Amino acid sequence: MAEISSIVPPGCGPVPRHIAVIMDGNGRWARRRGLPRPAGHRAGVKVVRRIVEAVDQRGVAALTLFAFSSENWRRPRTEVNLLIELFINTLQQEVDRLHRNRVRIRFIGDPTPFGRRLRRLMQDAETLTQANEGLRLNIAVNYGGRWDMLQAARRLAACVAAGELKPEAIDERTLAGALSLGDLPEPDLFIRTGGEQRISNFLLWQLAYTELYFTEVLWPDFDEHCLDEALAWFAGRQRRFGQTGEQVERIKGA
Ligand code: FPP
Secondary structure (H helix, E strand, O other), X not given: OHXXXXXXXXXOOOOOOXXXXXXXXXXXXXXXXXXXXXXXXXXXXXXXXXXXXXXXXXXXXXXXXXXXXXXXXXXXXXXXXXXXXXXXXXHHHHHHHHHHOOOEEEEEOOOOOOOHHHHHHHHHHHHHHOOOOOOEXXXXXXXXXXXXXXXXXXXXXXXXXXXXXXXXXXXXXXXXXXXXXXXXXXXXXXXXXXXXOOOOOOOOOOOOOOEEEEOOOOHHHOOHHHHHHHXXXXXXXXXXXXXXXXXXXXXXXX
């Protein structure tokens, strides 16, 4: 928690510290153009590159992208294979450039079903960039919010079993700290493209007080202008965290 929290004040300012994104609509984008679904995913990767840069330039400290959910295995095998292949190629092509731009990469999710090659690439990318002090880029692969809470509970249970932690010492802070992004502030802004208005088992715990932004724009069409629209919308939100609007205004004015 310390790193980002110490350099950026709490997320009530105009720029969110942490943005979480569900990149939806690749398939529909391709279909509307009479193209096969893979073309949509490939176009989606290009947008990832642009948006990572744009977010960095706008002073956002952390970006978390939902690249592959624990439910995406239910897609046709050919599409799953394509997504994995695309992911491998993207890592091979992009990691050095991200490293030069001081981006620190982390993968969240259960890596065990992936082959050795992909697991190795993910591990290498994390190791190469671990000392970088620029944008914190988190990529969720085979991730689910319920899985995250489960692994946090297991981790804490193991500490209790080892006598390192008392059950009554477990509070919201302890549990939050055991989650995959436990060292980062929770997302201030959530963006979902593609028109659906749901969280789809993304960062369930961490989105409790996040501002939720839904846009009809399909992910391959999402550009810097769309990002700025989302940021402008965010800047106009009054974040109350359970307080009244009057209290928030009073604190701001003080
Ligand atoms: C949802 O669109 C998109 C995905 C399941 C994959 C997202 C992956 C990428 C954008 C590329 C890989 C990302 C990285 C970080 C390398 P959909 O297929 O559900 O679209 P649809 O709802 O229109 O069918």
